[in-house]
Amino acid sequence: MRRAAILGLVASLAMPAAFAGEAPPPMLTGEVYSRQAQAVIVPMTTNWRASISTMAPEGSQVQAGDIVVEFDGTEAARQLETQEETARTEQAMTEREIAQLEKSLAQARFQFEQAQVTLDLATLKAEIPEGVLGAIEYAENQLAFEEATKALENARQAFADARKSLDDRVKQAELDERKLLVQAEWWTQMLESFQVRANQSGYVIYGIHPWTRTKFQEGDQVQTSFHVAQVADTADLAVKVWINGVDRPRVAAGDTVTIRLDALPDRAFQGRIESVSESSSNRQEWGWADYFEAEVVFDDKGVDDLLPGMSALVEVL
8 A cells, every 4th residue: 555655656756757858839939020121221421320310100101202211411411512512613713724725725826827927938038049148148047947947846836735735624624523523413312312212102110229229219320221110011921030049949941830919919820930040140138049030921811900010929839
């Protein structure tokens, strides 16, 4: 009797130990997201920083062409205005310099033509024989011919230099104008990029600051390439979940799951894990463990009442 009681006690103690080796199915946390979302990213700026001026209300529905996020473009507008003023000033200066060079070229051309006429006359006189004029006058004509020849060469060189100076200045003006146009276009495009418009209809979802883990809002100072919001199309929704490194061996693409949403506590959805990332990353808000990102799709493609950003609990079956 006593031996039977002892054996029963041992069996009762052993049973929980046996069942303790069977771990419960993994429970994964995540959120609903749009696989066709338009990302709103902080555009390039001169100092890699920007300030959010306005944001469409989170959860609001926007149409293609609507402004979703607008960044402060005061500096870009000032730079563009300065660039345009510089362009006007340099254009006026260029026109004045070119006009002066054109005047110098006209004078050089006139002097060249005059020198040619002078040489023609000096040539005629130099061809008169010495016996007709006398030695002194003949020598003077020969000297005048040499001087006229040299003067013509100098005038030709001066004319060529004036023409080259004008051509160089015109080419430089074209390059300067092109440079100013490129700079103005660059500032214009930067200013336009500060207004991010929706390229599709959808719902506005604010992004999470990578450092503070708080949602972005108007007035925030952000850096270029930050993902501050998205326009989520509800036509193609899925659930993004994160798998702790400890549970990763027990989860694989193709596993069936049950999906429960905090916003719809009375409903459960069936789905499957479509993909799991090959590499892991840290999520500091959950500690320093490694997490793998996975995508869960719904079996029923016509699920209603779902919105991006809804938190989800996924049970792997």
